[in-house]
Amino acid sequence: MTEFRIDRLGAKGDGIAETSDGPVYLPFTLPGERVATNPLGGEAEPRILQASPHRREPSCPHFGACGGCDLQHADDELYRSFKRDVVVTALARAGIDAEVAPLVPCPPASRRRVTLSAARAGGRVLLGYNAPQSHQIVAIRTCPIALPAIERALPDLRRLAAILVDRKRPLRLTVTATASGLDIAAAGGARLTDGMRGDAIGLAMDAGFARLAADAEVLVKARAPLIDFSGITVEPPPGAFLQAVSTAETAMAERVLGHVDGAKRVADLFSGCGTFSLRIARRSAVHAVEAEDGPLAAQVAAWRSVPGLKPLTTEKRDLFRRPIPAKELKGFDAVVFDPPRAGAEGLCRELANSSVDRIAAVSCNPATLGRDLAILVAGGYRITSVTPIDQFLWSRHVEAVALLER
Template identity: 55%
Template sequence: MSETLEIEALGAQGDGIAQTPAGPVYVPFSLAGETVTVKVKGRRAVLESVTVSSPDRTEPACRHFGACGGCAVQHLEGKAYAAWKRAKVVHALQSRGIDAEVDPLVACSPASRRRVAFTARKVGKSAVLGFNAAQSHHVVPVSECPIAVPQIAAALDPLRELAEAVAATPKSFRLLVTATRTGLDVAVEGAGRLGEKQRRRVVDIVLANGFARLALDGEVLVESDKPVILFGDVSVAVPVGGFLQAVGAAEEAMAGLVVQHLRGGKRVADLFAGSGTFALRLARDVRVHAVESDRAALDTLDQAARHAPGLKPVTVERRDLFDRPLVARELDAFDGIVFDPPRAGAEAQCRQIARAKIGRVAAVSCSPGTLARDLSILAEGGYRVARVVPIDQFLWSPHVEVVALLEHG
């Protein structure tokens, strides 16, 4: 049975929130101030129509919006969208008692995502390629993707053909597609085990479409060229499935803030260093010690540093900073630190940084909540939050990156 609801707020995940006698109901694709007709299913509802629209409602950029679960808020006007994302950071900091001014959101342009994770599934003799519908395992096939760089968007048909060729299971599987300077790098996970005939067909598709590399569950099946990206002006051969910031311009914005903040020091520690996003840029000016638990990423960083001319010395250390953070006496060897942990944050490491007296710290995070927790630990240790910059790189999604710059004393 249909109901009429008044949307009072836009929630943190991009759903409109209506208050009812039974409690809050979350309505995807609705906005604050709207009157909507829905079918309620527990705490969530399916939007049927909007009878009173918000002035912040705009026309979605993609024909698949509303069915595809890849984007949550394409219907939200640009200025309101930027304010909503900035507010997520403000609220997270306030919840931890951190009084810091938050910069305006650094915008993300359409057609800029260089790394896209598609979902695929074999259907009959063909395959569908797209994204899961929201709150569902149903794969919505896409014929366009306005967030992806043109190199990926133009390859949707060949990628669909590749998905059909590698599918050896009726279950959904993943294609992580990265646009590199030498071609598309495709890492397939969970497609099943291929027979020899399938493998030959897959190789033919990769070569015919000029893809740089294809890996199946971590095994490189074909590599016509090393997939290469630039961290600043340093060439880096991307490891299979290795971490990479999704948008190049967002990475440049983050790195620019970090490098500027830590410039002038003598020795900097890059913690959770990955393949060198920050380390290889910082090394133009300072000596860098990079710490990372993933061997492939660390080897990639080490090789890139060894072959790049003009860098200051870069040392590397393989270490799980969750289980064994650098302790205060080790940190005393550095006058600057940058850390960019996974979504869980860097609580244990921050407790050690709080005990040290590092002149400058740059904290990078994809989770405002865990970042706020970590910053509160550092504040208790005498660090001052000098600047907070939210950066958008997952356009039209609830996710926001943050760079926080701190000084001791």
């Protein structure tokens, strides 16, 4: 056995011990702890010899085996500091000198969307999350990050997986808690026979699911699955992107709307189903750009259902392959963008050459956010605030909203 003292947490939540041979990464350890581990990897986890005062008992019986949570063993003080520091460090590495606000936290049992995996194992079907750094599925009985409606449905979801799962590849179930019930989108399942389709529909009806889709085919819709965007209800297409926690979404929207308030015309880029564009339309004309037809159609339908909103126009466009040129951005007072983890490098290069007054950048990847902000700052923008927002509880992932102006 070899002893180590943990000096700090790494970006992935592992404890790091600095040694003469370089850093040693030890999972599920905390700064200040003394731990012992087998250098040949004989133990799954390091043995704690001296625990940190910030260590606490994890709330989930699957912690450590399930790869969904990295930091349930850290108390709130250390955990929130770690998440803020992830953003601070990413920006510093990109050469960004900006004040980063305290983390906006999210509570347990608040996640409205989870993606579960299922696979056959002998005569059983396992339903849960992948083990850390593995494709092995850890079957779960509970999930303390998910809304109770999702947790209660785990037995029915396991039975549904047994109907849909393929023998050779894992099935993914994206489960969203909506105002009208659970919305289930299955992907990667077996080719449906009439019998499988009938069994899946019967189970969905008995379980009270609002909608069930398999590889974009809607098998049954008992009720329209509705998501509320501050009083505007949207029916998203099956599996469409949504922010994982509604309170986190509200925190993002408050900062974005406050920043673009007073703008006559706003561009919402990577708009999804209208998380920001529909809220913005209460005060400003908005142009929403997204790569797929379904989310655009969903927000147009929601916009039409609410009288008195400002004009909403939409555009189907792959912003990675075709960023909007600076000259086409001339008619906008403000721009909002919320890209996938790859960020918005091409778009930011165009924005840096534009005359847009205000930008709200929303990101789930602090590293690409830092890169994108550096491009904008070099183009003459000034960062007025950066706020980290938690919606991936007990994981290393963190959202952030950065506001800029010329």
